[in-house]
Amino acid sequence: MTDLAPEQKTARQKTGRTRSGDAGSVRTLERGLSVLSALAELRQASLTQIAKRAGLSASTAYRLLETLRQQGYVEWEERTGLFSVGLRAYQVGAAFSERNALLGAAQGEMRSLVDDLNETANLAVLRGPEAVYVHQVEARQMMRMFTQIGAAAPLHCSGVGKVLAAWLPEAEVRARLGEGPFPAYTPNSITTLPAYLKELREVRAQGYALDDEERELGVRCLATPVHDAARAVVGSLSISAPTSRFPREQVPAMLERVQDASRQISLRLGWTP
Structure with missing residues (x-):
């Protein structure tokens, strides 16, 4: 029998012992999402129509709609009394569409890249102070690099992290990473903010980043x-x-070869040189 890590035990305990307050919050969230889904289907609707579609009373639907309106997920037109989906909901959907578009544009090029180089290809996006891997095509080598989809890499000592940070305003880099010092994963890791900002300027100038055994000794990574x-x-x-x-x-x-693949993916996303 495999032992659970402490955090897994904690998660399991929390899952099995939901407090009444937590259950109420979850129920409210479920109802709020059902109201938003109903509104998305109806496009524009009255309170009565939304409540009926969501299977809720008018008073409950109104409270949920008002909360969603205050957060920008729902809009209400005073003249007609009709509700519609708000900008924040659109932004959430757009983020999902963009990620799917990115994956769709990248998959074929990544497979071709691995066919040509026989080394593992990764695709990452920016999330907070980290780079998150959203797709990978593994090499056929006996010894090959493997990264779990959804895993995160630090911005300061990964090739993908440097690339994702290099075109951000300096103030945003500081906000995401703080003033340092940063963790040293190997003796080659960049640990200070001035050194990191200098590295990002070089990445912008040359158009690529190199993780030269900075996260793991014996591993080199080239990112574009x-x-x-x-x-x-x-x-x-x-x-x-x-x-x-x-x-x-x-x-x-x-x-x-990697820059050519990045260029082709970018062109599929509508980029013009």
């Missing part, structure tokens, strides 16, 4: 930016490999 139609950096494509198969002298050749 993926742009959308607005020319914003919306993702980072990387190739990672053991240093024994990816020596420094191979960086120029690998870079050319």
